[in-house]
Amino acid sequence: MNVLLPPTVVRGMKIFDINKFTKLISVPAIEVDTQNIASASKILKNQLLKFTNFKSIRDSGSNNYKRVFLLNPLKVRSFDDLNLPFASPEHFSHTDVKLTYDNWKHDEILRAILPESSMLTSYSAIGSIVHVNLKPELLEYKNVIGQVLKDKIKGCKSVVNKTDNINNIFRNFEFEVLSGSSDLQTSFKENKCIFELDFSEVYWNPRLCTEHERILEKLNAGDLLYDVFAGIGPFSIPASKRGCTVLANDLNPNCCKWLNVNKKLNRIKDDRLTIINKDGSRFIIEDLKAHLILYSKTLTNDNDNKVHVTMNLPAIGIEFVKYFNNLFEWDEISDSFLPILHIYTFVKTNESYETGLHLVMAEHNIKEEDAQEIIRVRNVAPNKEMIRITLQTTKEMLCKSSVKRKTEEQENENPKKTK
Template structure:
């Protein structure tokens, strides 16, 4: 048996994802990981179930070390406090988050539909005019508020705690709609389904005033032989558009045959939400 040596690091926590054949030796493996990586690593956990909750939390078993799952992560010069028992965090997406926000400018206004504890929201707030950030998970919102203050960016972030569709409808029904230039939808398992909230969203607005339609950045998974085509079609069908010009990129292979993708496109100005 090959003993696993790779793990995700979240602050002081080593996050393992052990295979079934490793489980009888999980405590021993955790002790080896802890001993080899002290003092940086003080807690070793293993994911014991897939992410099922609407709050994107995962069940973790502490195998060695400190029992606390509250930790501080430093990413791209910013600090984030997280509690892995109640919120979602993925350190493997650090470079993708950096790539995304690097495309924003000082003139942008960002709408982060599924913000979590704020890795994209807070990174964007350092650059852009304003960020409207939302998450369904109240614990994530609590940590987002803390992290906004921790990084001294709270004045540039307006926070909401509601369902993603309701948030999109609320923001785009307000006067804020015409100022929004970037929309981030980083909930790969479900985000594409929420695009239906954008159907006809400008149809009852000042049609002549909708000059700059926002750019949408939506993440998704695909197991298809042609993942780009598959994800593109799902976006087009959800928006009920005949054609959507999409810039597609593969983010990472999350499992054999399963890609995480990011689709970028300008929101089509549909006139009829029932079209």
């Protein structure tokens, strides 16, 4: 049994009791003269007794010229385990040390409380809010879990548990506050930008930070970004600050509210970021189309800027690709400014990732060879992955009557002979 772990009596605790974490243990100790403290610290650094909020080197109560080094009993059993040339066996002893709730980290405490077969494996921190997604078998421990996380995670104000799937048009979910304040407004930083939100009103997943960075690395000043499902702006806000022109859309009016807040917080000008509140299909058909037609007419073909479209609504986002089919007339859009689509979707991996990917692509008439890039973003659940498909659109895809126009052009180049 590891004497350094929390007391076994806390196993199965469902009502939080801080007193049950108090524990007295016997540990080895060595007394060292003050002039040798630096040397002893270097020699004993891997053998010290280490806990949160705990001093391993303490004053000697009987001698102001000595310090007591408290040692790990799992690593030191006798004086012979030490390599201190300036100490002798009479300076070695054992002493009792009192440990409390304050001395263990949240994961150590939760491992001691929860059943070994069902541990809390992860959580997400969004500013001052900690978000967990508890398995059914952990729900009876939810109040204790909430209390421990709130106490132990620095800056935590509230702990919330997701109680339902994201199954509404606004992409937020039902939740309950396990511990702390029910005021879920918070702020945080990502990609050198400040974001503010109310977690009860909008969706945010900090685990997508790396993917946000991947997209931002593809953007250059002067590029155009259409953010079809913008949320509170993880793509739109930093892209605007990089010098892109951005049209950001979201159906959830609360997302647009916080997107406007974040626009002001990051001092982004109106001509750099336009915020729109409508369904993604209407945004594509109306706003994206009109803006891109105007954009194509104002720039020359030798312009190096690119057009990007982010579609981060993985549950249904890939279904919106169809709205790009025959969106333009042939002469309304320049060959130089054909949009690059960044499409997010889910892949079921019951059989294999490759099989799941093939089924998704086939269902939406996307050829794998036409994809510039396919990225596995993250595991969402057992047998389910979130991916990104980056697709360069073509005029044949975007424009009406492209086949007819090609035929007419060929006939003009090779007129039929007449009698």
